[in-house]
Amino acid sequence: MPMNDASQSDVIAADMMPADVSTFTAIRRGLARRCPRCGEGKVLSGYLAREPECKSCQLDLTPISADDGPAWATLLVVGHVVAPLLILFGRDERIPIWLAILALSAIMLVGVWWCLPRAKGLFIALIWSTGATGEDVSPQVLKQDSDSHNRPDGA
Numbered sequence: 495m496p497m498n499d500a501s502q503s504d505v506i507a508a509d510m511m512p513a514d515v516s517t518f519t520a521i522r523r524g525l526a527r528r529c530p531r532c533g534e535g536k537v538l539s540g541y542l543a544r545e546p547e548c549k550s551c552q553l554d555l556t557p558i559s560a561d562d563g564p565a566w567a568t569l570l571v572v573g574h575v576v577a578p579l580l581i582l583f584g585r586d587e588r589i590p591i592w593l594a595i596l597a598l599s600a601i602m603l604v605g606v607w608w609c610l611p612r613a614k615g616l617f618i619a620l621i622w623s624t625g626a627t628g629e630d631v632s633p634q635v636l637k638q639d640s641d642s643h644n645r646p647d648g649a
């Protein structure tokens with residue numbers, strides 16, 4: 495039986511309710527790549543693919559899309575590690591350029607490999623905790639004035 499828009503929104507809203515989970519707890523669970531609601535099920539299958547739902551508490555994860563957030567956070571963290579080392583290695587004439595490039599590339603690759611899935615778990619947890627899915631779960635009914643039809647000039 496097809497659901498109308500209001501009942502579908504209610505289902506999404508009920509799934510998005512953080513219940514008794516604090517934002518700090520959700521963040522901690524997200525960094526561990528676990529379900530922000532129960533802390534048991536995984537939110538990622540493989541390296542970065544989001545699970546459709548938590549296998550432990552059946553939390554629907556499909557409305558949650560982290561988009562570019564995890565990549566942004568990963569570059570923010572890894573960039574702040576690599577940039578000072580780049581300057582340090584660039585100024586030290588005892589370090590051969592090939593060694594500096596090799597070391598910085600290795601640090602950057604390992605840093606991104608380690609940070610990216612944790613950042614994705616973090617963003618999924620934050621989106622769930624705040625309900626910021628981009629879905630309109632509580633539609634605002636536009637107050638219609640039958641005389642003005644909401645025209646700013648009241649005509």
Ligand SMILES: [Zn+2]
Nearest residue numbers: 529532548551
């Ligand atoms: Zn769960």
